[in-house]
Amino acid sequence: MSEVKVLGYSERGVFNSIIFYLREHPEKTSGFISTLDINEDFFNDDKVSYTFLNEQSFSEFGTNDWTIIAEKGDEKRVIFIEGKVKTYSGKYDIEEEFDKIKKDKNYEGVSSNIFAQLYYKYLLSELGTQSQIDDSVIGERVKKIGENGIVKKAYKNYILGASSFYYVAILPVILRSDGLIKKFNALEPKMKYKNIKCAYWGCIDSFFRGADATEVIENFKYNKGQIY
Incomplete structure (x- = not known):
């Protein structure tokens, strides 16, 4: 039988490989979530079902790298994940991103800043x-969900009504959650x-x-050499 290997470039390639691996091995999902410094017991319950939204647009609220929706009965949790990489020929500097947005919360391109x-x-x-x-205190003051049917469906079906939300940055540098906070x-x-x-990224690897x-x-x- 022929063999097919799929390799993806940069953080999108790694995210895709994780997403499709977890689809085939859902029992590993709670363990992965723990690598994100999320330790809520809710995710350890075998009755929790997961939906992954990959590169979902939320209109003026931005496109999210990976959105994890965890549901059990009437309970729902949402994890928003954004990933940054160092790039092959350079480095990622969280201090530079922070200084830039602290100086000007409306600079051109602010929407790609991890804090934004x-x-x-x-x-x-x-x-x-x-x-x-x-x-909004960053970027344009008004943020609209818009009229795109798929965006509205994603928001209504998967985001609206969640009881808890997590906002996760996956970085190519080691920084504790309290440092980001x-x-x-x-x-x-x-x-x-x-x-x-x-x-x-190294812990996830x-x-x-x-x-x-x-x-x-x-x-x-x-x-x-590209991720971390």
Whole structure:
């Protein structure tokens, strides 16, 4: 029988390999979530079902790298995940991103700043049944969900009604969650700080090596020098 190997470029390639691995091995999902510094017992229950939204647009609230929806009965949790990589010829500097947005919360391209990306997802979680948020302190003050049918369906079916939200940055540098929270505090965006989490690509790589997840391991190897 012919063999097919799938390799993807950069963080998108790694995310895709993880997503499709977990679809085939759902029992590993709670372990993966723990690598994100999320330790709520809810995720350890075998009765929890998961939906993954891959590169889902939320209109003016931004496109999210990976959204995990966990449901059990009437309970729902949502994890917004944004990943950053160092790039092959350079490095990723969280201090540079922080300094840039602290100096100017409206600079051109601010929507790709990790602090803006997670903040916009917080605003999305606060949207409720409204169609827009009017008091964003980063970027444009007004953020609208828009009229795109798929975006509205994703929001209504998977985001609306969740009882807890997590906002996760996966970085190519080691930074504790409380370190990221301190930086958000300095920006004063009025978020629920306890649910801001920070993870390191190296720890995620180690988790999947321990799980002998061939597809994920191959994609980390393929992107060696690019991710972390």
